[in-house]
Amino acid sequence: MAVGAFAKVMTTLLNSTHVHNADTLIRLVRSRPPGVPLLTVSNHMSTLDDPLMWGFKDFPSMDAKLARWVLAAEDICFKNRILSYLFRLGKCIPVTRGGGIYQEHMNEALDVLSGGGWLHTFPEGKVNQEDAPVRRLKWGTASLIVRAPVTPIVLPIVHSGFEKVMPERAFYGRRPPLPLCMKDIKIIIGEPMNLDLWSLRQTASTMSYKENLNNLGWPITYPDGLNEAAQRWLFVSISDRIRTAMERLRSFEIKITLGSRKTE
Template structure:
């Protein structure tokens, strides 16, 4: 049967009942940890809630955030007023295969939780990136952590991996891209709590801050043409990436385009990080 279990991720698997149970349970825990056991401050929550509940039909939503702990998702969605118990509205999310898909039970659980396995270091065109792309093409909500790994330091947003940018470019309809920056979850679930291990349960009485930005706009047709033009003068080491049809984007053009999009998202996230210091004092 393998470790992928695409069948468990389908909405109609067993009538959708197992998925609903998982989101009721996990969503309740997220609400308790984020809103009851800790103190949360949210900036611009209405924008995220509106896009999750009532964006135009067929328009995908892609949220991106920094990655402060292994529990960022689902705790990030546990703030007051957010529909975290609703499996139908819930996000799909890219999740590390080596952490969330170690065995049958974990794989089944995370698949019910609308998680897509991603193998770190396997590149932006690995098999399950197509599954993430399919989610966007179906008009769904997808969340990614484009920094690619957990970092619990209060430091600038790191250079983003290009996987998120590749999804934006390849989606049939350009998604609404919404940046989010948060802090505090690194204290709720520190990487090195006792004997260099994480605590067995989330910690309490911490301050959580979530800063939600405004949607980013990407004129992908124009950006594609610019990338093609600029890439003609670039020299790079090729990895054998496929040409994106029907636009004729070769690897050099893709690298140029993905880099430009990633830099814009990184800049927006860093702006939120800096603004958050004054928003939520």
Template structure:
């Protein structure tokens, strides 16, 4: 499978000028929506900024968050003090192919914006997941929405898709995982505003709250051994995944990805409850 406009995502494409222009413009838009049009409060912002700017060389970062609107990314990076216009520090992000890459113009723009197209339902072994692993191999920052789709219900974190867990396991250097939970984007860009559609522009005078947790570190070798032993007692459906180079068959992989996803989901849910209590809202 050929990768969609991969050439436009390269840092050296036209000396990086188009990418810098996109991040300058989109960064300014994110700042305007988050800091001028609306009020944004960020808990533990220093942890995110530190990991983006100065984590150990070669160590990748994966941030994970809930997904409340089509504006979550890039606006969630528009808070005061965050380098949202710096194209070198900026995140890569997994983006829905059917929304962000539906024509050549969109594809080029989102590729310049360091977006990696993902086919929803295409599985963890689709070609663009390999591209995400390559970016992690470079020590880059990758953001994912592991719930898999936008939900504007004020509810518990849903069961996570296994794609993020597979990236954590398959990356040559185990990434630092940073959970983020936010609230308020559903009011800035409601899915059903006028005649069941989104508003043409972001709404103003809303409150956005972003709660950044503490880094999660996974002992992947130990988790693999546990998965191998526990997978013999489980009944995971099989679809023909290949055995990995370190000997994990499909049952062990499914057990491993399930355990990691459940752990991340639990941490995100605890962060969501903390945010609710901080804002004194009903859980």
């Protein structure tokens, strides 16, 4: 509740925030079908994207039961016992960079989806404050979609402005000691993606794999029996679809920004 209140103050009072299609996210958080998980994905502009992006008007940011679970970098958010305790209270799941998609904590994220929960990921894998296209996505998010017993509702989100609230190199090449205020924030929420996993799995299972791949020892998936090469194709295909959806939202956000400037 305290973090949610902080997000409300920063996002709605101390900064100017405009949200497109907020009703879709609020509806899916509050009243999606029982047992159906929600997986939101977004670009990563600052270390405060989460929780600030959930602080906009009318969003239930102070309801702990409705709050998202989120993947968080172990080397940043779980440096010591105190931080680990606080971030765990905040429903954060540690992930080890370079630990692979089958690391232990990814199974914890999978448990959230298996229970019909809401999980948020930053599939770019790290903060990127450049005004540039969405980077190539890591495969972890796609692997969770494939492995989940009930296919999650995948909702893409793109935002801008948080890089101004918490710039990486504002004060002597470092982040400011406190978040900055009076910035313009835009949050563009898309529509649920239509991922035909059955067809994608069928395509992956029938493709020929004669390439020399660096085998990582991934287990064969059950029950479709996909080997590592087939899984790689599947994860790349899903990741590319998510990235394309996010890039469309980013282009839409640019049009909105240019339109508002012309109006001014």
